[in-house]
Amino acid sequence: MKNRYYKYSIVIFLIFTFFIFYYGLKEKNFYTPEDISIKKFPNLILNDLYTNSETSFDDILVGNNYYLVNIWASWCLPCREEHPYLVQLKKNSPIKIIGINYKDKRDNALKFLDEYENPYLTILTDNNGIASIEIGAYGVPESLILNKEKKIIKKIIGPIDRKKFNEIKELINK
């Protein structure tokens, strides 16, 4: 009797362990934040890519319902893939796009924009990467959608693809 009880408990333990591993390993191992909507975009002061003058986000984020803050760099390959979607958003939607040029050389960034078209309302430079950490970025490219209260309502980690492009359009047309 005691022996049977012992066997049952081992089997139950193994099944329990199996399910823990099964669900644990199935989950994405790249962490994404859940409650980003409560965060307000910090007022950062950065230099303009073209004029090199100090510009604060509070001065830019005025008068529009939605803004897309996009972190990009000319050396980043996925940024080239997402760029046509940003250009489309600029042309076909009311959203205003603000670029944060992450750890890039000015000449390379300008060349990139010449080659692929400039969808940005303003581009600010983040030469040491501090601003990107202050806004909680995970990598390049990354996009944040802000509402008119400057609250982050959506965070896109990685490049914008067709699916994410449609999600953005749906969000701003609500």
Added chain:
Amino acid sequence: MKTRIVLYIIFLLLAFSKSSFSNDQELENKINKNLRCLICQGQSIYDSQSDFAESMKLVVKQKIESGMSEEEIYSFFKIQYGEWILYDPQFNTKNFALWLLPILVFLVGGIIILTKFGVLKKRL
């Protein structure tokens, strides 16, 4: 005599500034070792040389210089990235099982071993 006093004061000042520098450096290293790298997630930012880890190190340095305490710096990163960013997470409702399970296993295991060898029976 006067020169000696002046030299003594200079020496004291230098010694003090050195120790405050090394304290800051120690704190910076300690915090860097406890923050997870965003790109290579198995490493701390102290060990990583990725662009984002380098930026995070700069943020830590800047925050220490601005007078923020270790706890305040951790809570800043926690707000930005969640508890996940810390290698040494605090005890909370989500992870209490992880903290308590080893102790529980140790206790239950101990009791099983003791009963098996009859130590408890003899005592009782």
